[in-house]
Amino acid sequence: MKPDSSALEVRGLTKRFDRLAVDNLDLTIHAGEFYALVGPNGAGKTTTLRMVAGLLRPDAGHVSIFGIDALQNPVAAKQAMAWVSDEPMIYDKLTPLEYLEFVAGLWGIAPAVSKPVAEELLTSLGLAPHRHERCEGFSKGMRQKVALAGALVHDPRLIILDEPLTGLDAVSARHVKGLLGDRVRAGCTVIMTTHILEVAERMSDRIGVIAAGRLVAEGTLTELRQQNGHADTSLEDLFIALVTLQDAA
Numbered sequence: 001m002k003p004d005s006s007a008l009e010v011r012g013l014t015k016r017f018d019r020l021a022v023d024n025l026d027l028t029i030h031a032g033e034f035y036a037l038v039g040p041n042g043a044g045k046t047t048t049l050r051m052v053a054g055l056l057r058p059d060a061g062h063v064s065i066f067g068i069d070a071l072q073n074p075v076a077a078k079q080a081m082a083w084v085s086d087e088p089m090i091y092d093k094l095t096p097l098e099y100l101e102f103v104a105g106l107w108g109i110a111p112a113v114s115k116p117v118a119e120e121l122l123t124s125l126g127l128a129p130h131r132h133e134r135c136e137g138f139s140k141g142m143r144q145k146v147a148l149a150g151a152l153v154h155d156p157r158l159i160i161l162d163e164p165l166t167g168l169d170a171v172s173a174r175h176v177k178g179l180l181g182d183r184v185r186a187g188c189t190v191i192m193t194t195h196i197l198e199v200a201e202r203m204s205d206r207i208g209v210i211a212a213g214r215l216v217a218e219g220t221l222t223e224l225r226q227q228n229g230h231a232d233t234s235l236e237d238l239f240i241a242l243v244t245l246q247d248a249a
């Protein structure tokens with residue numbers, strides 16, 4: 001990890017629907033970091049990431065991806081990142097290999113280049129035996145993994161995932177965690193929302209806690225514990241303490 005280079009910088013990010021969903025949020029994620037964003041339901045995690053991914057226009061604020069202004073230059077910003085939604089869309093009539101070839105084509109990657117990448121991704125996600133079957137017969141977890149493979153086929157440097165482990169069985173979850181860990185070791189940056197605090201605790205370099213659209217705590221697990229004055233508290237206890245404090249404020 002290079003602490004002096006940032007993969008993502010968010011400044012003053014704000015979004016209001018019928019009420020404020022993201023409230024003047026600042027966030028810096030370093031290049032090469034595995035960052036977990038946690039927070040209660042409705043805290044603004046998905047809204048934040050959708051704005052970062054260019055799917056939702058902020059009311060105010062700036063988003064910079066590897067120094068690229070994502071609002072001024074959305075295509076270049078999107079080229080550097082992958083977005084994996086918690087409700088992924090894939091094309092049912094295609095096989096996983098055809099889907100990955102299609103997505104690679106949208107990025108302008110020649111089949112000769114994308115095919116081995118696609119094969120490798122499908123193998124690492126345990127989908128190799130199904131690569132010639134149409135996705136229409138796939139379970140939710142298999143579809144999630146196809147969508148993840150599709151998001152990674154252009155070799156993004158920043159991978160943003162919204163609840164990537166929800167609905168996955170233990171074997172599939174291990175495949176996804178393994179793949180993300182490998183990417184970080186290869187120099188990619190991962191930002192992931194999760195309600196599975198154990199995953200945040202075990203996989204991430206730093207954890208950000210969002211409540212009511214604001215970042216209420218951030219740091220390594222050790223730092224979060226120090227900030228709260230409990231040397232051996234679990235992340236779950238810390239989380240509940242932080243969120244309860246926020247509710248009372």
Ligand SMILES: Nc1ncnc2c1ncn2[C@@H]1O[C@H](COP(=O)(O)OP(=O)(O)OP(=O)(O)O)[C@@H](O)[C@H]1O
Nearest residue numbers: 017018020021039040041042043044045046047048
């Ligand atoms: N398209 C929308 N229209 C209106 N309100 C929305 C929309 N999207 C999100 N919201 C509201 O914005 C707030 C933040 O929602 P968001 O989905 O970002 O939270 P979250 O932290 O991802 O929650 P969860 O953990 O439940 O997925 C909530 O009050 C939600 O109802």
